[in-house]
Structures are given as C-alpha cells and as structure tokens.
Amino acid sequence: MFTARIPVEKTALQILDESETIFRLTGSRLFNPIYAEINESDWDFFTQYDPVCYKNLVDKGFSEILNQNIGYLDSDCLYVLRKDNVDVQFRKNSALYSEVCEYFMQHRRLSTHLMFRIKEGSQSLRKQIWNEFLEAADKGEL
Numbered sequence: 001m002f003t004a005r006i007p008v009e010k011t012a013l014q015i016l017d018e019s020e021t022i023f024r025l026t027g028s029r030l031f032n033p034i035y036a037e038i039n040e041s042d043w044d045f046f047t048q049y050d051p052v053c054y055k056n057l058v059d060k061g062f063s064e065i066l067n068q069n070i071g072y073l074d075s076d077c078l079y080v081l082r083k084d085n086v087d088v089q090f091r092k093n094s095a096l097y098s099e100v101c102e103y104f105m106q107h108r109r110l111s112t113h114l115m116f117r118i119k120e121g122s123q124s125l126r127k128q129i130w131n132e133f134l135e136a137a138d139k140g141e142l
Contacts, residue, residue: 002135015062019056021047042086048094057083101135114129128136
C-alpha cells in the first residue's frame with residue numbers, strides 16, 4: 001500500500017531556529033517582556049544583512065514589509081521580512097544596533113519611556129530616537 005506524506009509547513013520560529021544565521025531578539029519581547037507576554041506580542045529579531053539568508057527566508061514564506069507603516073525604519077534597517085507573527089530586520093550594521101539594544105537594556109526606564117509610551121502614530125519620532133542612538137553608538141558616545 002502506498003502512503004503519501006503530507007508536507008507540514010514549518011512555523012516562522014522553527015525556520016529561524018533551524019537556520020545557520022544568528023537571529024537576535026529585539027522589540028517588546030526584549031525590552032519589555034512582561035508587556036509582551038500579557039499582550040501576546042509578535043516576535044522581532046534582527047541580523048546582519050546577507051542576501052543568501054534573505055533569499056532563503058523569502059523562499060520559506062517570509063514577505064518583505066519595509067514599505068508598510070512599521071517602527072523599524074531607522075537608518076540602519078535595510079529590510080524587514082514577516083511570516084506569521086515573526087518579523088526579521090536585516091541590518092547594515094547589526095553590531096551597532098546590538099550596542100544600542102544593550103544600552104537600552106541597561107537603562108530600562110529610559111527605553112520604556114522613549115519607546116513604549118510613544119503612540120503607534122508616532123513612528124517618525126521612534127525612527128528619530130533610534131537614529132540618534134545609532135549615531136551616538138557609532139561615535140562611541142553611548
């Protein structure tokens with residue numbers, strides 16, 4: 001008797017977990033995990049831009065969303081891909097972005113005030129804040 005295997009589509013988190021690329025957590029699950037759990041927040045990750053990785057994720061069902069109204073549009077973010085409730089930011093300089101994330105983690109009250117109290121309609125202000133911190137990190141001023 002012949003039995004057919006029904007392909008099971010992998011979740012976005014499984015795809016990232018099985019990748020050779022390192023994806024680092026960011027967004028509300030990093031900066032404010034209690035808020036994220038209560039509100040069932042999406043998952044945000046970042047990585048250094050790599051065209052092979054980008055293509056692999058697109059081939060596995062991720063779609064580019066950079067032109068939509070999202071809060072990742074700082075000067076370091078090149079592309080954002082989404083699948084299900086997972087966003088992946090491809091960055092020009094992931095080490096610099098990571099440095100800013102670490103600074104925000106060390107100064108949680110500041111980051112909560114700057115990022116999570118700014119309303120959704122203020123994406124340009126969030127972009128400006130990230131750009132200022134990225135520039136400061138690049139100059140060694142954090």
